[in-house]
Amino acid sequence: GDSVTQMEGPVTLSEEAFLTINCTYTATGYPSLFWYVQYPGEGLQLLLKATKADDKGSNKGFEATYRKETTSFHLEKGSVQVSDSAVYFCALSDQGGASKIIFGSGTRLSIRP
Amino acid sequence: DVKVTQSSRYLVKRTGEKVFLECVQDMDHENMFWYRQDPGLGLRLIYFSYDVKMKEKGDIPEGYSVSREKKERFSLILESASTNQTSMYLCASRGQGGFFNYGYTFGSGTRLTVV
Numbered sequence: 001g002d003s004v005t006q007m008e009g010p011v012t013l014s015e016e017a018f019l020t021i022n023c024t025y026t027a028t029g030y031p032s033l034f035w036y037v038q039y040p041g042e043g044l045q046l047l048l049k050a051t052k053a054d055d056k057g058s059n060k061g062f063e064a065t066y067r068k069e070t071t072s073f074h075l076e077k078g079s080v081q082v083s084d085s086a087v088y089f090c091a092l093s094d095q096g097g098a099s100k101i102i103f104g105s106g107t108r109l110s111i112r113p
Numbered sequence: 114d115v116k117v118t119q120s121s122r123y124l125v126k127r128t129g130e131k132v133f134l135e136c137v138q139d140m141d142h143e144n145m146f147w148y149r150q151d152p153g154l155g156l157r158l159i160y161f162s163y164d165v166k167m168k169e170k171g172d173i174p175e176g177y178s179v180s181r182e183k184k185e186r187f188s189l190i191l192e193s194a195s196t197n198q199t200s201m202y203l204c205a206s207r208g209q210g211g212f213f214n215y216g217y218t219f220g221s222g223t224r225l226t227v228v
Contacts, residue, residue: 043219
């Protein structure tokens with residue numbers, strides 16, 4: 001079945017460092033891909049998405065490119081801030097509506113001032 | 114701004130109590146979902162509903178039931194709360210249609226502690 005694998009955390013970086021969180025997926029079709037972010041004590045928020053190969057999703061300085069050839073959707077940010085400390089979830093959907101979205105296990109990111 | 118609202122942020126209940134977690138969305142979405150989130154286990158789907166009065170079991174339905182009497186409201190019921198149901202509960206909704214690029218909209222979560 002479909003699955004999402006993302007890098008284990010926690011990831012700890014200094015402020016202004018470059019961030020990469022790796023995500024790879026397995027799917028039978030051509031899924032849509034998502035990154036969600038969860039700040040402490042909150043629910044998940046959609047950070048960005050991409051719906052077809054070579055699409056780049058971007059938001060709040062974060063970017064991820066849908067790479068069909070490597071089945072990847074890595075999250076990147078050029079200069080992280082303390083406020084980016086959160087848990088990040090990679091996810092996929094290959095059907096709409098009532099079909100559930102498949103989530104990765106989450107990567108906790110901590111940014112040191 | 115569109116919203117999924119969960120009625121309580123924090124809840125403490127006693128073992129054996131019947132517990133209701135409420136979720137309301139204002140986006141006219143057909144599909145609603147209940148997850149629980151535990152450290153090291155990620156998000157696990159409990160139940161979902163694709164229409165009023167319709168429900169489907171997710172991956173971990175044991176010990177839970179749901180109710181969807183109105184389109185905007187999806188309730189999760191713990192028939193007899195146990196300590197192993199202490200968790201963060203997340204409600205989500207999703208629109209219908211042929212486009213699978215629509216993600217979930219999540220509520221803020223309810224942290225339930227069963228003592």
